[in-house]
Amino acid sequence: MAFEKAGAMIAACKQRGGILLPLLEDINAEYGYLPEEVLRLITSELGYALSQLYSLATFYNLFRLEPRGRHFIQVCQGTACYVRGGQRILESVEGVLGVKEGETTSDRQFTVESVRCMGCCSLAPVLRVDEDTYGRMRTGRFRDIVKKYGRNER
Ligand code: FES
Numbered sequence: 820m821a822f823e824k825a826g827a828m829i830a831a832c833k834q835r836g837g838i839l840l841p842l843l844e845d846i847n848a849e850y851g852y853l854p855e856e857v858l859r860l861i862t863s864e865l866g867y868a869l870s871q872l873y874s875l876a877t878f879y880n881l882f883r884l885e886p887r888g889r890h891f892i893q894v895c896q897g898t899a900c901y902v903r904g905g906q907r908i909l910e911s912v913e914g915v916l917g918v919k920e921g922e923t924t925s926d927r928q929f930t931v932e933s934v935r936c937m938g939c940c941s942l943a944p945v946l947r948v949d950e951d952t953y954g955r956m957r958t959g960r961f962r963d964i965v966k967k968y969g970r971n972e973r
Contacts, residue, residue, distance in 0.1 A: 821856070822850075822854060822856055822857050822860065824849055825846055825849070825850070825854075825857040825860065826860065828842060828845050828846060828849070829842065829857075829860060829861055829864045829865065830864070832865065833864060833865060837865045837866075839861075839865070839867060839871075839872075839875065840875065842861070843872070843875060843876065843882060844881070847881065847882050847883065850886070851883065851886055851887045852882075852883035852884060852885055852886050852887065853872075853876050853882055853883065853884055854886075855884075858872045858873075858876075885923065886923075886927075887923065887930040888923040888924055888927050888928050888929045888930040889927060889928050889929070890928060890929050890930070890948055890949055890968045891929075891930050891932070891948070891949055892912060892916075892929055892930065892931045892932070892946065892947070892948050893932055893933070893934045893937070893946065893947045894908055894909040894912055894920070894931065894932070894933050894934070894946045895933070895934055895935075895936060895937050895943070895944060895945045895946065895947075896909065896933040896934065896935065897934070897935045897936035897937070897940065897943075898936075899936075899940035899941075899943040900936075900940070900943040900944040900945055901944075902943075903943045903944045904944050904956075904958070905943070905944040905945075907958050908944050908946060908956045908958060908961070909931075909933055910958075911958040911959070911961050912931055912946065912961050913931065915961055915962055915965060916929050916931060916965070918931055919931075920932060920933050928968070928969065929965075929968070937952065939952060939954060941954075942954025942955055943955075944956045946961070946964075948964065948965075948967075948968060949968075
């Protein structure tokens with residue numbers, strides 16, 4: 820079964836009284852998103868309506884309803900990064916990959932998201948690809964960075 824681990828998480832949650840939010844956090848952490856099949860399993864096992872689950876999932880922006888691409892790109896839009904051109908960095912990333920913030924490329928290689936602060940403001944503007952942090956970004960630099968992750972510019 821593809822979501823065997825989710826089944827165990829749901830069973831454990833049921834024993835703890837069926838509190839939903841920590842369960843969704845665990846599932847999101849395990850799979851990188853909330854698979855619809857797992858949400859349906861929660862409805863049948865714990866008695867929540869599917870609409871309740873989607874309301875929670877869309878209210879908290881830590882949850883994703885679609886799988887991420889192979890590489891996860893975060894572009895900081897916190898104050899320090901924003902005043903140093905973070906918006907232009909985001910636009911250059913979107914332009915190179917041909918997607919908007921929050922989207923995944925059609926080949927499922929890259930997902931782009933903006934974040935509020937990465938805790939390294941002295942390096943502003945900052946972007947992160949997976950676990951790699953790139954500081955003092957310039958708009959043209961992303962074209963070279965993305966090649967390291969197997970993508971040629973458009
Ligand atoms: S505002 Fe971008 S790292 Fe803090």
